[in-house]
Amino acid sequence: MIGENIYVRGWGAVTTLGWSAAEAARHLIAGMAPPATAGGSSHLTNRALNVFEVPYQGNPLDKAMTMLDSALAEAFRRADLSAEEIAESSVLVGTTGGLFIRNEFEFTEAVRNNPDTQSPAISCRNRGPGEVADLIVSKYGIHGLALTFSMACVSSSHALVVAADLIKRKKIRRAIVVGFEPLLNMTLHGFASLLLFDYERCRPFCATRAGMQIGEGAAVVILEAQKDFPAKYKFTGGYQYNDIKSMTSAGIDGVTVSKVVQQSLGIAQVSADDVVAVKAHGTGTRDNDLSEGRGLVKFFGEKLPPVVSLKGAVGHTLGAAGAVETALWISCSEEGTIPRSFGFSEIDPEIGFAPSQENMEARHGAYLFTYFGFGGTCTSYLIIKE
Numbered sequence: 001m002i003g004e005n006i007y008v009r010g011w012g013a014v015t016t017l018g019w020s021a022a023e024a025a026r027h028l029i030a031g032m033a034p035p036a037t038a039g040g041s042s043h044l045t046n047r048a049l050n051v052f053e054v055p056y057q058g059n060p061l062d063k064a065m066t067m068l069d070s071a072l073a074e075a076f077r078r079a080d081l082s083a084e085e086i087a088e089s090s091v092l093v094g095t096t097g098g099l100f101i102r103n104e105f106e107f108t109e110a111v112r113n114n115p116d117t118q119s120p121a122i123s124c125r126n127r128g129p130g131e132v133a134d135l136i137v138s139k140y141g142i143h144g145l146a147l148t149f150s151m152a153c154v155s156s157s158h159a160l161v162v163a164a165d166l167i168k169r170k171k172i173r174r175a176i177v178v179g180f181e182p183l184l185n186m187t188l189h190g191f192a193s194l195l196l197f198d199y200e201r202c203r204p205f206c207a208t209r210a211g212m213q214i215g216e217g218a219a220v221v222i223l224e225a226q227k228d229f230p231a232k233y234k235f236t237g238g239y240q241y242n243d244i245k246s247m248t249s250a251g252i253d254g255v256t257v258s259k260v261v262q263q264s265l266g267i268a269q270v271s272a273d274d275v276v277a278v279k280a281h282g283t284g285t286r287d288n289d290l291s292e293g294r295g296l297v298k299f300f301g302e303k304l305p306p307v308v309s310l311k312g313a314v315g316h317t318l319g320a321a322g323a324v325e326t327a328l329w330i331s332c333s334e335e336g337t338i339p340r341s342f343g344f345s346e347i348d349p350e351i352g353f354a355p356s357q358e359n360m361e362a363r364h365g366a367y368l369f370t371y372f373g374f375g376g377t378c379t380s381y382l383i384i385k386e
Contacts, residue, residue, distance in 0.1 A: 006164045006223050007231035008383070009174075010079025013219035013327035014067040015314045016052040020074050021219070024314070025331035028339040029359060033313035035201045035343075036213045041183060043101075043108040049188050049197060052215030052315030061105040064182040067218040072136070075176070075220035075327075080229070083141075089222075090144035090172040091136050092163045094156025094179050096319035098129030098148075101182040132180050145172050150319060153281070153373030154240075155179070156219070157322025161238030161381055163223050174224040179323025183216045187318060196285050202316070204282030204309035204341060205289050205355045207348040212283045215315020219323035233330055234384040237268025243376030250291045250372045257295020257372060264368065264380040275305045275382075276365040277338055279329050281372050282309025282355065283316055284343070292372055293351030305368075306356040312343030322371055322379065329369075333362040333385055 017024035017033060027033060036050035041060040044051075056063040076086060110120050129150040137146050145166070149155045156179030163175035191197050191212060198211035223235055241263070243256045250256040265272060281292055296304060310325050317324045332339055341355035364385050371379040 004225045006167050006235045007226045008233040009224045009229055010075040010222040011327040011330055012071045012074025013324055014070050015217040016215055019070055021327045021331040024328050025335050029337045033342050043104045045185055054216055064101045071218040071220045075222055079222045087141045089174040089176050091133050092147045092159040092177045093133045094149045094159040094319050095129045097184045099131040154371045154377040154379045155319030157371040157379040160322055161240055164235050164238050167225055177221045179219045179320030181317045181320035201343055202284045202312045203343040204284045204312055206344045207346040209284045211285050212316045215317045217317040217320050217324040219327040221323050221326050237264040237382040239263040239380050241378040250378055252287050252290045254294030254298045257292050258298040260378045260380050261299045268382045270366045274366050275368050276363050277306045278368045280307050280309045281370050282311055308356050309341050336362050338362045
């Protein structure tokens with residue numbers, strides 16, 4: 001990335017830990033992060049798949065829309081954006097399922113209300129990830145660029161890096177980066193069919209890990225070149241890479257992960273010794289954690305900083321993970337604390353380290369964020385607390 005410095009102006013999030021990023025941060029710091037449980041949403045068809053679900057009294061489609069609205073409202077309030085500033089912004093959405101929640105809700109309702117008739121087809125025509133951006137643009141009268149990234153786990157983290165680059169190149173003025181992921185049968189059953197689902201709990205980097213557990217969430221991170229607003233969190237070092245050697249991971253030898261981290265720090269002009277902590281992807285799957293863990297050890301060696309995965313507390317929010325985990329991390333930093341990892345009990349000798357098991361002071365300095373997903377997609381960036 002070239003040009004001027006980019007800062008986080010506002011953020012917001014809805015997760016299983018609360019209807020705001022601030023609430024979730026307080027729960028994380030206090031250790032109030034219950035394990036996943038059987039999903040209660042009316043459209044879910046397999047109660048054996050434990051999930052990190054956002055509590056809500058109402059149907060899942062209404063919940064998804066309320067989650068999106070709440071995350072946007074929190075971020076706009078925190079950024080102190082006027083209606084005119086919102087309208088002149090650009091929207092970049094990262095999601096896996098987009099609004100397929102609409103399809104699933106309509107389908108399950110049709111089956112439930114017509115038990116004696118043949119099940120209807122699930123129609124996806126004119127629906128999908130792009131519908132999220134369309135809804136935001138329409139509601140707020142936004143006339144800037146509108147983009148959708150739907151590329152598995154790195155969707156909204158990719159969107160953040162692209163947004164920062166567009167701002168630096170003066171292609172856009174301000175970016176509203178959205179991560180959006182409601183619970184879907186499509187993704188739950190899909191990962192279960194690939195034997196990547198942990199039926200007990202999410203255990204990032206643990207020797208006993210058996211797969212991921214999915215969480216739902218909506219989050220917004222607003223990026224802008226610093227002008228006349230208070231700025232504390234600088235977004236820098238963004239790097240994207242696609243490892244074509246594997247369809248599912250970044251390679252278990254850790255080489256790709258190490259190179260991605262190296263590139264990010266080089267772009268940010270930050271040394272390895274200056275990284276305060278790593279917000280790791282840490283999905284809990286066997287190969288992904290092995291790949292990431294080995295890569296971090298390969299790069300940092302004996303000077304590996306504390307490593308934290310948030311997925312043991314909020315689940316894997318898939319395409320929303322980048323925005324969700326960034327918003328939660330910054331909110332925790334605002335409270336003065338970086339939370340510990342959840343779900344860990346035993347070091348995997350093939351990885352060689354334990355993720356942080358104690359809260360730590362959110363010191364000033366550089367924090368590394370990493371995301372490694374399906375298709376060998378990789379994203380990494382740094383947020384510097386000034």
